[in-house]
Amino acid sequence: xxxxxxxxxxxxxxxxxxxxxxxxxxxxxxxxxxxxxxxxxxxxxxxxxxxxxxxxxxxxxxxxxxxxxxxxxxxxxxxxxxxxxxxxxxxxxxxxxxxxxxxxxxxxxxxxxxxxxxxxxxxx
Numbered sequence: 001x002x003x004x005x006x007x008x009x010x011x012x013x014x015x016x017x018x019x020x021x022x023x024x025x026x027x028x029x030x031x032x033x034x035x036x037x038x039x040x041x042x043x044x045x046x047x048x049x050x051x052x053x054x055x056x057x058x059x060x061x062x063x064x065x066x067x068x069x070x071x072x073x074x075x076x077x078x079x080x081x082x083x084x085x086x087x088x089x090x091x092x093x094x095x096x097x098x099x100x101x102x103x104x105x106x107x108x109x110x111x112x113x114x115x116x117x118x119x120x121x122x123x124x
Contacts, residue, residue, distance in 0.1 A: 002029070003029075006060075007052040008055055012052070012104065033055055042070065048079070050081055053082035054084075065097070079111075089101060
């Protein structure tokens, strides 16, 4: 599975990369801004997207449709990551087309289970 992860917090990015490395079977490309993510999308055929809500140059709600267009994959599984109160953003995330909304710090078991499910496998 190939995941495009977009988050401007370097610690969160390192944790996500390491979690995926330890889990095995997940290749990760990381971007810190929406512009970087769109550049990466040109050469990285992602199977899923994980996008932070608050980015320096955009927000997750605006970036999701742009990435799906860039990847020519309108139904690409996508998950929003945020430190915001889940009750305030979960409904908006679903309306924006996200398949899930993860609250930081993200529960590793939940993240891996949802990524596996998005990849067509059973929940881990």
